[in-house]
Amino acid sequence: MTIIKSNLEVFRSGSPNNRAIIFIHGFPYDHLMWNHQVNEFMNDYYCIAYDVRGLGESPVGDGQYTMELFVDDLFEILDVYKPFHPVLCGLSMGGYIALRAMERFGEKFSGLILCDTKPQADTNEGKIKRALGIKMINEEGVEKFVSDFVPNCFGENFRKKNFAEYNTILQRSLNSNPTAVKGCLLAMAGRTDTTESLSSIRIPSMVICGEHDALSTPQVMKEMASRIPGSRFVLVPTSGHMSPIENHDFVNKMIRNFLAAYNL
Numbered sequence: 001m002t003i004i005k006s007n008l009e010v011f012r013s014g015s016p017n018n019r020a021i022i023f024i025h026g027f028p029y030d031h032l033m034w035n036h037q038v039n040e041f042m043n044d045y046y047c048i049a050y051d052v053r054g055l056g057e058s059p060v061g062d063g064q065y066t067m068e069l070f071v072d073d074l075f076e077i078l079d080v081y082k083p084f085h086p087v088l089c090g091l092s093m094g095g096y097i098a099l100r101a102m103e104r105f106g107e108k109f110s111g112l113i114l115c116d117t118k119p120q121a122d123t124n125e126g127k128i129k130r131a132l133g134i135k136m137i138n139e140e141g142v143e144k145f146v147s148d149f150v151p152n153c154f155g156e157n158f159r160k161k162n163f164a165e166y167n168t169i170l171q172r173s174l175n176s177n178p179t180a181v182k183g184c185l186l187a188m189a190g191r192t193d194t195t196e197s198l199s200s201i202r203i204p205s206m207v208i209c210g211e212h213d214a215l216s217t218p219q220v221m222k223e224m225a226s227r228i229p230g231s232r233f234v235l236v237p238t239s240g241h242m243s244p245i246e247n248h249d250f251v252n253k254m255i256r257n258f259l260a261a262y263n264l
Contacts, residue, residue, distance in 0.1 A: 008073055009057040010050040012081070013042040019110070019264055020046040020083030024074065024094030026116070026153075026242070027184050028146060028173050030056025033091070036248035037255065045259075048086070050077060052093070054180025056172075065183035067191040070097045071104060078108060085110035087264055089255075091244060092117050092153075092216065093184065099194040102201055111264045112205040112228075113255060116241045118216045119224055121193035130189040134182045142178035146170070155212045155240035162246075169245070198227035204262040205231040208251060210239035232258060 011031055021041060023034040031049035038047045051058035053065060053073055074097060078086070088109045090098035095117025102112065122130065137145045150170050151159065159166050207225035209218050218235055225233035234254045239246040258264075 007059045008050055008053060008077070010048065010077055010081075013038050013047040013049075014045055016046050016081070016083070018044060018046045019259075020048055020081075020086035022074070022077070022083070022086050022088050023047065023049040024088070024090035024097050025049070025052060025055070026092030026094050027052075027188070028055060028149070028176050028181050029169065030172060032056070032172065033169070033242070033245060037089075037244055037252060040248075040252045041255070045087075046083060048077065048081065048083065052097075052184070054177060054183055060177045060180045060183075063179035063183035065180075065187040067096060067100055067187050070187060071100050074101055075105065075108075087111035087113065087259070089113040089115065090117065091115040092241065093188060095216075096188065096191055096194075099197075100192065103194055103197045106201065106203070109203055111203055111259070111262060112201065113208065113258070114205070114221075114224070115208045115251075116210055116213050116216045116221070116243055118220050119194040119198060119227075120220075121191055122189050127189045130185045133185050137178050137182055142176055142181050143174050145181065146173045146176060152214060153241040155210065155238065155246055157238050158240065158242075158246040165245070195224075195227070198224060199229065201228045201231075204258070204264065206234060206254070206258045207231055208234045208236060208243055208254065210236045210241055210243040210246065212239065213241045213243070215241045 025033045054060045095114045205228045209221040225231045236243040244251045
């Protein structure tokens with residue numbers, strides 16, 4: 001663990017002499033959602049996971065977050081640790097960060113893995129839903145918001161069969177700072193649409209989607225994959241929105257096959 005200039009908490013595993021994989025977590029989670037992947041790849045890769053501003057162990061600050069600020073944070077991590085052409089892997093909100101990072105400085109990366117995410121900006125309906133989430137946090141507390149939101153991210157099968165793991169993840173999210181959660185909602189509501197830039201991605205890319213993902217549906221993600229030249233689309237069986245957790249063995253196998261295919 002180390003602290004960088006912006007005070008983000010960054011967690012590194014494996015040798016810095018190996019190819020780096022940078023993992024960006026989803027909302028309202030933390031770097032620990034990637035534990036299955038870090039444990040799988042740390043012997044062969046330099047795994048860098050971090051807590052997005054305000055979440056996990058990273059400081060909250062003023063809560064006035066934007067997607068551009070999140071991308072700035074990512075590039076600060078690149079500047080500090082200087083991994084050579086890392087592979088970028090993001091889920092959901094982490095995918096929004098990754099897609100905007102590709103627009104800004106895509107030449108810095110050697111590979112792209114997009115898990116359960118989408119390029120489209122929020123519709124008006126989506127923005128209203130974010131606003132209602134902020135209102136709920138203000139009036140009923142962050143615990144109420146998280147309790148309503150998190151179950152939608154996981155498939156029913158995982159919640160029932162892996163209750164202990166699911167409950168641990170839920171409890172960590174329930175401890176989230178309300179200012180940070182509201183700041184993330186604002187950042188996501190204000191993000192730009194990255195759909196048009198998908199065709200300009202020129203690095204090996206893989207799009208991973210849970211079979212039962214209701215937030216970033218297989219139809220939406222398959223369409224995204226079709227716009228990225230040469231990308232792979234992978235449907236993860238028996239999984240919802242949190243596929244790297246829900247079916248980690250399958251996801252790890254797909255990631256390893258992808259990295260090997262392109263000698264990454």
